[in-house]
Amino acid sequence: xxxxxxxxxxxxxxxxxxxxxxxxxxxxxxxxxxxxxxxxxxxxxxxxxxxxxxxxxxxxxxxxxxxxxxxxxxxxxxxxxxxxxxxxxxxxxxxxxxxxxxxxxxxxxxxxxxxxx
Numbered sequence: 001x002x003x004x005x006x007x008x009x010x011x012x013x014x015x016x017x018x019x020x021x022x023x024x025x026x027x028x029x030x031x032x033x034x035x036x037x038x039x040x041x042x043x044x045x046x047x048x049x050x051x052x053x054x055x056x057x058x059x060x061x062x063x064x065x066x067x068x069x070x071x072x073x074x075x076x077x078x079x080x081x082x083x084x085x086x087x088x089x090x091x092x093x094x095x096x097x098x099x100x101x102x103x104x105x106x107x108x109x110x111x112x113x114x115x116x117x
Contacts, residue, residue, distance in 0.1 A: 025045070030043050
């Protein structure tokens with residue numbers, strides 16, 4: 001039923017909860033893609049695995065790089081595009097602030113204060 005012109009608009013409240021397996025993860029890269037049915041992003045962390053050399057004593061050399069997959073995210077193509085636009089907006093604001101001489105401590109500009117929906 002549509003609301004009347006003089007009737008105040010009702011706002012839906014939001015509640016934020018964390019899933020029991022929620023975690024923050026540092027990543028060094030991402031891969032994935034988009035097709036008509038699915039958008040997919042896999043975040044990974046590269047870890048350098050050294051080995052000890054005999055000479056000079058205590059020296060290390062690169063043995064291998066371990067690419068540890070952190071999380072795989074699936075979403076609809078429209079949501080994938082929305083996330084991409086949201087991220088590019090942050091990149092553009094970041095680049096503009098860097099050109100202007102850096103950042104001020106401003107809570108309103110923190111990553112936690114923005115969302116897509």
